[in-house]
Amino acid sequence: MFERFTDDARNVVILARAKAAERGDSQIGAGHMLYGLAAADGVAARALASLGVDAAAAERELGPAGRPSPGPLSGGEMAGDAEALAAIGIDLDEIRRKIEESFGPGALDRVPLTPRGPLNWTGRMTLTDQAKLSLALALKEAKSLHHKYIGTEHLLLGLLRVAERHPQGQLAAVILPGLRLDPAATRARVLDELHQLQA
Numbered sequence: 001m002f003e004r005f006t007d008d009a010r011n012v013v014i015l016a017r018a019k020a021a022e023r024g025d026s027q028i029g030a031g032h033m034l035y036g037l038a039a040a041d042g043v044a045a046r047a048l049a050s051l052g053v054d055a056a057a058a059e060r061e062l063g064p065a066g067r068p069s070p071g072p073l074s075g076g077e078m079a080g081d082a083e084a085l086a087a088i089g090i091d092l093d094e095i096r097r098k099i100e101e102s103f104g105p106g107a108l109d110r111v112p113l114t115p116r117g118p119l120n121w122t123g124r125m126t127l128t129d130q131a132k133l134s135l136a137l138a139l140k141e142a143k144s145l146h147h148k149y150i151g152t153e154h155l156l157l158g159l160l161r162v163a164e165r166h167p168q169g170q171l172a173a174v175i176l177p178g179l180r181l182d183p184a185a186t187r188a189r190v191l192d193e194l195h196q197l198q199a
Helices: 007-023 030-039 043-050 055-060 076-086 092-103 129-144 152-165 170-178 183-198
Strands: none
Touching: 007 030, 007 152, 030 043, 030 055, 030 129, 030 152, 030 170, 043 152, 043 183, 129 152, 152 170, 152 183, 170 183
16 A cells, blocks of 8 residues: 555654654644644645644644554454455454464563563554554545545545544644544545646
């Protein structure tokens, strides 16, 4: 999927990861992704700026730094979003089955967290469930718009879909209201920006 990302979209992920690491957060979350979208160039940044949101405003809404991460492939939010991940070829049940086949029942629950800071046991910073889902939904948004690439506009549309699916999540309940962003109005603004580019 990442081979379809435009340079600006790749930069969003880089900026999100850097902001999470700078803050000492244990994972890259949807709020970090929104920060990256506001800080990077592209359609999403222009749409956000027209709605009064810049990188500084997005950063203020990230909340306290250094949040702990849930276990890998944990249930909860991810369980309801398996179909979105399946759209990009990720079958969570199959992954869990293969891991447990190789390492025994409950193997994922026994993965140690590293004491080295905001990294997982592989040494890489991981995405939260909502951030992963936003990428899967970005791909769906690109397909629905008949685009053969994933740009910043698709990443923002994917985040907005996450907010709709998880109205009690931090993105929908805290970050977007704090920025005075209405998902429907923001989506319309992104589509207006795209229309202006194509005109």
